[in-house]
Amino acid sequence: MTTNNIEFPELGDEEEWDVPLDLPAMVGLLDMEVRPMAARPARELAEREHYLHRKPAVSFAFGLYCEAAPVGLVTLGCPASGHLQRGACPAEPSRVIELNRLWVADAMPKNTASWFVSRALRQVPPHVIVSYADTTQGHMGYVYRAMSFRYAGWTDMERRTPRLDYVPLRGGHSREAMRSGYRGTVRRKPKVKYWTTTGDRRQRRRLAAQCTWPSLDWKRLPPPTEHRYHRITREDLHGRGQAL
Incomplete structure (x- = not known):
């Protein structure tokens, strides 16, 4: 399938998009560790290494360390728009935070980002996590899909x-x-929208039920790289029993 010159692999109906989250065997030789990072050094590292080169809002930050040196960073913070929080979870808007920066050193092996973020999110208390893949940078959100984030379409759709x-x-x-x-x-x-929840299983289910962002079928409705109008229908949903 091709959309706006971006190739999407064809998958059978029974095939899963998830990719293995374990790093290649060679990475077992490295001393990899995911641990919390203080807000100030996290903002400074994000400004230096992330392509936006701006300091993000930080409520939670985690570093990926190899032999005590940071080789990755993920930060989560309060979205700039309170409207986003209220729109994503009207029942508990303060539970909505944005995964606003993700950086992994270029030298790290394939799948490092999904391995890293999945372990970082296990340390985050119950929240609805939203994030955006920036199509201006060629990002379509494969890292999020590898972690089974829910796909919510694109901005201004x-x-x-x-x-x-x-x-x-x-x-x-x-x-x-x-x-x-x-x-x-x-x-x-457009930016591609994704979301997930954190906490234990009961907490995740409760927050997922409260989240008003949809869970859409990527194969039926792949994201564009230019503005495209689309009104969501029941057929677009990913089959999670959602109501429109």
């Missing part, structure tokens, strides 16, 4: 016209245009 972002005169994030002026506008690219 029920908006008929695309949003426009200002291009700042000095470069950087579009919000800089309000301070430095702008030289034009560009169509906003």
